[in-house]
Amino acid sequence: MATSTLEAPRSTPRAAPPKKPRGSGAVSRFIERNGAYLFLFPAIVYLAIFTVFPLIRGLLLSFTATKLVNPAGGRPVGVENYEYLLSSDKFWTSVATTLLYTLFTVVFSVSIGTAGALLLNTAFKGRGIIRAIATIPWAVPTVAAALIFVWIYNNEQGILNRTTSALGMGQHGWLVDPQYGLFAVTLATVWKLTPLVMLVMLSALQSVPQELREATWVDGATRFQSFLAVTLPHLMPTVRVITLLMTIWSIRRFEIIFLITGGGPLDVTNTLVVNVYRTAFQDQNLGRAAAIGALGLVLSLLVTVVYFIVEQIQERQESQR
Amino acid sequence: MKLNHAHPSRRARALRITGIAAVAAIALAGCSASGDAGAGGDAGGELTFSNWQFLEDGKGPIIWDAVKDYTGPNDNIELTKVEIPFANYADKLSTELGAGGGPDVMVLQDSQFASLVDAGVLEPLDDIADELGDSLNNTNEAGFFQDGQYGFNWERPTYNTVIYNKDVFAELGLEVPTTFDEFLTTAETIKSELGIAGFAGRHQTAEIDGWTLEMANWIYGFGGELSDGKKLTIDKAENVEAVEAFLETFESGVAPIGDDASTFRAKFGQGQVGMMFENSGVATTITSNPDNVVNGENMGAAPLPLANAGSNSQLIIAVNANSKNKEAAKDFVRWVLGEEGQTAIRAGLGASAMATDVEPDADFLAKNPWATQFLEAAKTSKSTLVEGFETESKPIWREVLTAVEDLRVNGGDVKSKLADVQKTLEAELG
Numbered sequence: 001m002a003t004s005t006l007e008a009p010r011s012t013p014r015a016a017p018p019k020k021p022r023g024s025g026a027v028s029r030f031i032e033r034n035g036a037y038l039f040l041f042p043a044i045v046y047l048a049i050f051t052v053f054p055l056i057r058g059l060l061l062s063f064t065a066t067k068l069v070n071p072a073g074g075r076p077v078g079v080e081n082y083e084y085l086l087s088s089d090k091f092w093t094s095v096a097t098t099l100l101y102t103l104f105t106v107v108f109s110v111s112i113g114t115a116g117a118l119l120l121n122t123a124f125k126g127r128g129i130i131r132a133i134a135t136i137p138w139a140v141p142t143v144a145a146a147l148i149f150v151w152i153y154n155n156e157q158g159i160l161n162r163t164t165s166a167l168g169m170g171q172h173g174w175l176v177d178p179q180y181g182l183f184a185v186t187l188a189t190v191w192k193l194t195p196l197v198m199l200v201m202l203s204a205l206q207s208v209p210q211e212l213r214e215a216t217w218v219d220g221a222t223r224f225q226s227f228l229a230v231t232l233p234h235l236m237p238t239v240r241v242i243t244l245l246m247t248i249w250s251i252r253r254f255e256i257i258f259l260i261t262g263g264g265p266l267d268v269t270n271t272l273v274v275n276v277y278r279t280a281f282q283d284q285n286l287g288r289a290a291a292i293g294a295l296g297l298v299l300s301l302l303v304t305v306v307y308f309i310v311e312q313i314q315e316r317q318e319s320q321r
Numbered sequence: 322m323k324l325n326h327a328h329p330s331r332r333a334r335a336l337r338i339t340g341i342a343a344v345a346a347i348a349l350a351g352c353s354a355s356g357d358a359g360a361g362g363d364a365g366g367e368l369t370f371s372n373w374q375f376l377e378d379g380k381g382p383i384i385w386d387a388v389k390d391y392t393g394p395n396d397n398i399e400l401t402k403v404e405i406p407f408a409n410y411a412d413k414l415s416t417e418l419g420a421g422g423g424p425d426v427m428v429l430q431d432s433q434f435a436s437l438v439d440a441g442v443l444e445p446l447d448d449i450a451d452e453l454g455d456s457l458n459n460t461n462e463a464g465f466f467q468d469g470q471y472g473f474n475w476e477r478p479t480y481n482t483v484i485y486n487k488d489v490f491a492e493l494g495l496e497v498p499t500t501f502d503e504f505l506t507t508a509e510t511i512k513s514e515l516g517i518a519g520f521a522g523r524h525q526t527a528e529i530d531g532w533t534l535e536m537a538n539w540i541y542g543f544g545g546e547l548s549d550g551k552k553l554t555i556d557k558a559e560n561v562e563a564v565e566a567f568l569e570t571f572e573s574g575v576a577p578i579g580d581d582a583s584t585f586r587a588k589f590g591q592g593q594v595g596m597m598f599e600n601s602g603v604a605t606t607i608t609s610n611p612d613n614v615v616n617g618e619n620m621g622a623a624p625l626p627l628a629n630a631g632s633n634s635q636l637i638i639a640v641n642a643n644s645k646n647k648e649a650a651k652d653f654v655r656w657v658l659g660e661e662g663q664t665a666i667r668a669g670l671g672a673s674a675m676a677t678d679v680e681p682d683a684d685f686l687a688k689n690p691w692a693t694q695f696l697e698a699a700k701t702s703k704s705t706l707v708e709g710f711e712t713e714s715k716p717i718w719r720e721v722l723t724a725v726e727d728l729r730v731n732g733g734d735v736k737s738k739l740a741d742v743q744k745t746l747e748a749e750l751g
Contacts, residue, residue, distance in 0.1 A: 155579030262527035
């Protein structure tokens with residue numbers, strides 16, 4: 001029995017639309033239109049109270065002469081605080097110290113952390129235990145880490161000087177001699193931060209497709225060539241993000257520097273944030289401290305802007321390939 | 322105006338929102354008013370008392386035990402301690418008081434006290450001074466600032482004393498030094514004969530508050546001052562001489578470089594340091610530690626080996642001008658200054674001078690013969706506040722100490738360095 005292959009589709013009775021409960025139309029339309037804003041509202045309120053308001057308050061404060069013990073009694077002084085800072089050698093030294101500290105901290109943490117992650121990504125016996133041990137510095141409270149380093153750096157009893165003496169390199173005033181002050185706080189910071197970089201890089205490494213690497217090996221690439229062709233390009237976005245984050249964190253880091261050197265010896269570790277603390281709490285000059293904070297914010301923003309410009313240039317170059 | 326032309330429904334909504342906000346504001350105001358009423362007036366209630374010493378080993382519990390049972394003249398006060406570590410005591414309290422909060426009664430260092438009086442956040446206590454005037458000694462002059470009595474001496478731990486290890490002195494047949502030259506020779510002998518530090522003291526800006534007290538010993542000891550009451554005198558000859566002597570001491574190798582106070586004090590307790598310029602509080606702590614080699618009997622104390630008296634670390638008890646329980650707070654200060662309070666607190670304050678001439682316990686004095694020297698030295702010791710520049714004392718001392726640290730590390734001419742500091746501070750402070 002022949003049947004037609006082009007049968008017209010059978011018409012089915014159209015289902016009636018579900019009845020909307022009376023009065024809910026306006027509410028659902030409102031939610032539909034403004035739902036995103038409703039979900040954003042708590043975050044906006046949080047940011048407004050804890051970020052935007054203090055930021056504006058801080059900026060306004062920077063144009064006043066205000067004492068810590070009388071924050072409501074400030075008198076407007078225009079740009080006097082900024083004029084003072086921008087013409088002060090101490091302030092510029094503080095900026096230079098912050099940049100040097102940031103540069104050394106970021107370069108060493110990121111490079112050592114990445115190298116550590118590559119090492120721990122290979123298969124070897126006891127890898128789990130080594131990974132756990134390697135993360136300990138990150139877990140140590142900063143105050144405890146700072147105290148440990150103060151003991152390590154002690155002139156007479158410190159293990160560092162004992163080691164350098166034993167190696168015939170003599171003793172050094174790690175926390176006393178301005179020549180070594182920045183080195184001392186940088187070393188402690190790198191020790192503390194490297195595990196974080198390592199963990200982040202390790203998770204990035206584990207997302208690199210194994211089949212791509214294997215394909216390069218089949219094509220005769222060495223392990224190093226395979227690393228350059230496959231692993232590194234996959235790691236670069238993570239490297240860039242962690243570098244940006246580490247840079248911003250380093251610019252505003254306070255506790256480990258203050259606990260180890262207090263900004264000394266001879267102000268060689270007096271970074272912008274330590275300077276803000278000293279000005280606000282020791283000199284009780286809130287207005288000037290707010291101005292230092294505002295200029296520090298400009299520095300952080302500049303770093304972020306440079307990062308995004310570099311990021312965009314790279315994206316453009318990649319899309320042109 | 323724009324609002325008048327708004328759509329009626331928008332206007333109604335605006336009115337509704339305003340109404341709700343007003344009700345909420347009234348409700349909040351009501352809550353706050355009832356809260357004030359509960360804590361306010363002199364009808365008793367909780368009285369908060371802030372003192373970093375509550376957290377000090379040994380001393381803290383004794384001081385709290387001495388005051389905790391205070392219930393006020395009407396037996397309706399409950400005292401609550403506010404414990405803040407010394408490291409951030411001044412910062413935290415200044416921030417709280419500046420914001421209109423803070424404890425009812427507090428113990429303050431004199432540098433902070435001056436700033437707080439200047440900011441108008443401390444309650445005038447002239448009436449108490451008038452009532453108790455005859456029983457109070459002259460250490461309470463430290464609480465008189467800007468033409469008013471805003472506080473009283475809680476404790477005056479004096480730095481105006483050299484403490485030494487009697488066993489070391491006996492072993493080497495040394496006499497207690499009375500001049501700077503004798504002091505340096507003695508320290509060098511200890512170092513060369515026993516290989517231990519002849520002297521130890523703070524010398525880094527990382528410990529700026531403590532170093533201020535110690536450096537003031539040298540400055541005052543040589544007859545110097547940082548001001549004459551009207552203008553700064555940073556580069557005056559006596560100050561130059563004092564800084565040169567300080568630098569000579571540290572350059573001679575008799576003192577450990579890089580040790581912070583807790584390290585060299587621990588070393589002194591273990592017999593590894595011959596002499597220190599120390600305060601009575603530290604002397605009490607060292608001698609009361611049973612693990613120490615140095616104890617109440619083999620620790621000696623003598624006047625500073627300098628021509629003039631040294632410094633003190635004046636602690637002042639004061640009342641918060643924003644306290645909700647001001648009268649009760651003032652009653653507590655009256656009690657502290659009275660016989661009962663002074664006797665109770667004396668046990669925790671060892672050999673420090675107090676607001677009245679209450680004697681330390683006879684048993685304590687018998688076990689700690691060194692203590693009388695501190696009690697005597699307190700009478701002549703001087704505050705580190707820079708006269709005429711009291712509220713700027715900290716930045717002034719920081720500038721001076723940074724210069725001294727620079728000279729210690731890099732060398733240079735003391736006179737011209739202090740002259741530079743003088744110029745910088747004059748430009749800064751006007």
